[in-house]
Amino acid sequence: MPDQAQSNIKIVPARRRDLDTVLQMVLTLVRELEPLNRMEPLLPNHHRIGERYIRRVIEDDRHNFLLAVDDERSVGLSEFRVRQSIEPAAPLVYGYITWFYVHPDFRQLGVGRRLLDATRRRLRQLGAQQMRLGALALNQGAVEFWRRMGFDPGVITMFNKLD
Numbered sequence: 001m002p003d004q005a006q007s008n009i010k011i012v013p014a015r016r017r018d019l020d021t022v023l024q025m026v027l028t029l030v031r032e033l034e035p036l037n038r039m040e041p042l043l044p045n046h047h048r049i050g051e052r053y054i055r056r057v058i059e060d061d062r063h064n065f066l067l068a069v070d071d072e073r074s075v076g077l078s079e080f081r082v083r084q085s086i087e088p089a090a091p092l093v094y095g096y097i098t099w100f101y102v103h104p105d106f107r108q109l110g111v112g113r114r115l116l117d118a119t120r121r122r123l124r125q126l127g128a129q130q131m132r133l134g135a136l137a138l139n140q141g142a143v144e145f146w147r148r149m150g151f152d153p154g155v156i157t158m159f160n161k162l163d
Helices: 002-008 016-036 046-059 111-125 140-148
Strands: 009-013 063-070 073-084 093-102 130-133
Touching: 009 111, 016 046, 016 063, 016 073, 016 093, 046 063, 063 111, 073 111, 093 111, 111 130
Parallel strands: 093 130
Antiparallel strands: 009 063, 063 073, 073 093
């Protein structure tokens, strides 16, 4: 299983028929991250609106989904889209990674790197000049992964709840 994961993994575009798989992966990711999140909910009312939201995103051609598949089992997900910066002096087309998930049994095996490499290739094909993403500060595993993948911290979002 995971010992030989590197050779069995294929990175494929998600299709509408993969809605349930994508939905379950996003909800699993949200549940994993929720204890680390001190801001607003990552996916408000995710049990109630999650499927509607994911279905809308999958059907929106601006969003792209890639799955990491081990035989017939999906073990990773990358969801991203191309955006245009609003800086008039220096317009930039960039890719924004919204959701990125690798099943815990397949972490530290190169699956995340392969999924990111495929995401990078697709974003280049779509005209992106840069990749961006957000990571929860308390999710040290993810922060370290993104640093190893060559990402540098940019803007730090600070928050304070108003009672």
